[in-house]
Amino acid sequence: LELEVKQALIGFLDQLSSSGASQLDPSLGWRVETDPCDDRWPGVECDKRNLSVRKLWLDKFNLAGGLHAGLLCDDASLALSLTVLSLNFNNVTGKMPPEIAKCKKLTRLHVDHNRMTGSLPASLSKLSNLKRLEVSNNAFSGHLPDFAEISGLTTFLAQKNWFTGKIPKFEYSNLEVFDVSYNDLSGSIPKESEFPVTSYVGNDKLCGGPLPNKCPKHRISTEQMLMYSGYALLALAVLLLIAFKISGRKNSNCEPSVKKALDADDASTTSSSSIKLSSIDYKPNGGASSVAKAEMSASVSASLILLSSPVVNGLSYEDLLKAPAELLGRGRNGSVYKCVIGNGNKCLAVKRVKDWSISSQDFRRRMRRIDQVRHANVLPVVAFYSSAQEKLVVYEYQPNGSLARLLHHGTQLGQEFGWGSRLGVAAKISEALAYMHRELSKEAIAHSNLTSSNILFDQDMEPCLSEYGLMPVKNDRNRSSTVQPEAAVTKDVFKMDIYAFGVILLELLTAKLMERNGIDLSRWVHSVVREEWTVEVFDRALISEGASQERMLDLLNVAMKCVDPDPAARPGIGRVVAAINSIKEDDERSKLSLSVT
Numbered sequence: 001l002e003l004e005v006k007q008a009l010i011g012f013l014d015q016l017s018s019s020g021a022s023q024l025d026p027s028l029g030w031r032v033e034t035d036p037c038d039d040r041w042p043g044v045e046c047d048k049r050n051l052s053v054r055k056l057w058l059d060k061f062n063l064a065g066g067l068h069a070g071l072l073c074d075d076a077s078l079a080l081s082l083t084v085l086s087l088n089f090n091n092v093t094g095k096m097p098p099e100i101a102k103c104k105k106l107t108r109l110h111v112d113h114n115r116m117t118g119s120l121p122a123s124l125s126k127l128s129n130l131k132r133l134e135v136s137n138n139a140f141s142g143h144l145p146d147f148a149e150i151s152g153l154t155t156f157l158a159q160k161n162w163f164t165g166k167i168p169k170f171e172y173s174n175l176e177v178f179d180v181s182y183n184d185l186s187g188s189i190p191k192e193s194e195f196p197v198t199s200y201v202g203n204d205k206l207c208g209g210p211l212p213n214k215c216p217k218h219r220i221s222t223e224q225m226l227m228y229s230g231y232a233l234l235a236l237a238v239l240l241l242i243a244f245k246i247s248g249r250k251n252s253n254c255e256p257s258v259k260k261a262l263d264a265d266d267a268s269t270t271s272s273s274s275i276k277l278s279s280i281d282y283k284p285n286g287g288a289s290s291v292a293k294a295e296m297s298a299s300v301s302a303s304l305i306l307l308s309s310p311v312v313n314g315l316s317y318e319d320l321l322k323a324p325a326e327l328l329g330r331g332r333n334g335s336v337y338k339c340v341i342g343n344g345n346k347c348l349a350v351k352r353v354k355d356w357s358i359s360s361q362d363f364r365r366r367m368r369r370i371d372q373v374r375h376a377n378v379l380p381v382v383a384f385y386s387s388a389q390e391k392l393v394v395y396e397y398q399p400n401g402s403l404a405r406l407l408h409h410g411t412q413l414g415q416e417f418g419w420g421s422r423l424g425v426a427a428k429i430s431e432a433l434a435y436m437h438r439e440l441s442k443e444a445i446a447h448s449n450l451t452s453s454n455i456l457f458d459q460d461m462e463p464c465l466s467e468y469g470l471m472p473v474k475n476d477r478n479r480s481s482t483v484q485p486e487a488a489v490t491k492d493v494f495k496m497d498i499y500a501f502g503v504i505l506l507e508l509l510t511a512k513l514m515e516r517n518g519i520d521l522s523r524w525v526h527s528v529v530r531e532e533w534t535v536e537v538f539d540r541a542l543i544s545e546g547a548s549q550e551r552m553l554d555l556l557n558v559a560m561k562c563v564d565p566d567p568a569a570r571p572g573i574g575r576v577v578a579a580i581n582s583i584k585e586d587d588e589r590s591k592l593s594l595s596v597t
């Protein structure tokens with residue numbers, strides 16, 4: 001790398017270490033005579049060709065100086081290459097400098113557990129690529145800046161500081177984790193924010209939302225009173241109309257999930273364990289239905305091919321188009337709609353696969369072949385439709401959400417997901433995958449888009465693999481589902497599934513969100529294990545539950561083998577199943593011996 005870049009990095013670290021360069025731990029090995037990428041400076045991650053510095057992971061580096069972001073971000077090439085600056089668990093002091101905003105490409109900025117002070121600079125809101133901002137456990141104060149322009153922000157952690165003023169604006173649509181607890185914030189909790197009470201506690205002047213203290217009502221003038229009563233009458237009329245329409249429907253099987261969803265919304269202040277996860281998947285959205293229909297009807301008419309399930313007896317393509325639909329989500333290979341058919345009796349999930357240049361004939365052949373291979377933990381396709389422009393695949397709607405939801409939002413909904421259940425999911429899914437791999441080995445049909453959002457829970461909370469074989473597999477980064485490190489691109493579609501399954505195991509063990517590309521979680525785990533802080537990777541809930549660390553380590557070992565960058569070094573699915581089952585047996589045996597003694 002260029003000398004300026006090295007000097008900028010060393011200067012930055014120099015300021016971060018308490019007393020200047022002379023005190024820098026020489027074992028850190030950031031020296032100008034060496035190269036940060038080729039010589040792998042600790043904490044530095046470069047791009048795959050070692051041409052630029054992408055990430056600085058400086059957690060627990062015992063840093064006790066100031067964060068002089070200008071030293072980093074004034075360097076033009078670092079400003080354009082740096083995506084992660086992580087300084088968690090140090091003793092960094094001083095303010096967050098406004099120059100940090102010059103590192104425009106940052107997706108993660110972490111300064112959790114430090115001793116930083118002052119207010120956050122307004123320029124932070126210009127970091128438009130930010131996905132994760134962690135400023136928690138410091139002594140920051142003042143008003144929080146406005147984050148509404150950072151549309152991709154998924155995690156905002158600012159708990160345990162001295163922030164004052166109102167909760168600022170956020171773009172809530174992508175925000176998944178939010179915590180401003182234990183500050184000195186005031187005012188009302190914005191209506192759009194739907195986080196649990198734990199995200200806000202410890203702010204005595206905060207009111208509304210899930211908090212027990214309601215916000216004081218404003219006094220209203222007679223004019224406003226008249227206006228509001230007009231609105232109230234209008235709302236009443238609309239409600240009556242809706243109630244009238246609903247009462248016209250008979251025997252709706254889908255209604256309970258909607259009702260539960262609404263109940264769950266109402267009950268978000270309580271930690272009721274009866275809330276099903278369907279509630280967070282369901283988003284009442286009137287507008288979505290017309291979008292869905294418009295999108296789905298873009299195809300030319302051809303017939304819907306029904307498979308052997310009684311669920312879709314007699315269903316036609318037109319019925320499907322007419323059915324009320326709601327967008328459940330958009331993924332890498334298309335969108336999924338929830339459709340209600342048969343007078344509200346049945347709920348289907350319709351996947352509209354995008355950009356798949358497979359011929360209609362091959363698509364049909366593939367769907368029929370997949371249909372011939374049934375496993376209790378694989379969600380069968382109940383119908384499909386194929387024209388030159390459109391490919392739709394229909395499944396039964398699964399009311400209990402996905403593994404991703406359970407892992408990342410389960411606690412918020414009072415859902416327990418302990419070690420035994422996690423091992424159970426790992427065992428069942430690995431067995432289902434092994435069965436499918438074996439049966440479809442000749443045709444080389446792998447899942448090819450295995451993610452925790454494609455593992456769904458049925459009525460009985462049994463996990464099932466969804467969307468098996470739906471993803472067009474291509475050996476390039478953007479299209480491959482289980483995107484792996486570049487070095488790992490493989491022609492063996494089954495080895496791609498093993499990698500993806502390894503990431504799922506890591507998610508089960510850490511309860512951490514996998515980045516959409518699946519790289520970050522495995523890299524993070526690798527780096528923690530390398531530093532011998534292995535136990536730190538485990539989900540705290542598992543530790544506090546008293547799950548056996550030995551068996552968690554065994555499972556971690558299996559996961560690490562699955563995510564090996566070299567596809568040839570990854571185990572076959574048979575070995576994975578055997579290893580997981582043996583861990584499960586050990587676990588059950590030890591429980592048994594505990595209950596006997």
Ligand SMILES: Nc1ncnc2c1ncn2[C@@H]1O[C@H](COP(=O)(O)OP(=O)(O)OP(=O)(O)O)[C@@H](O)[C@H]1O
Nearest residue numbers: 328329330331332333336349395396397398402453
């Ligand atoms: N049969 C189903 N029943 C209930 N929810 C479903 C069903 N199939 C998919 N979903 C949900 O619909 C949403 C969108 O699914 P989709 O597969 O398009 O995207 P994804 O799984 O988030 O991403 P990816 O493209 O990586 O698969 C997800 O939340 C998924 O869990």
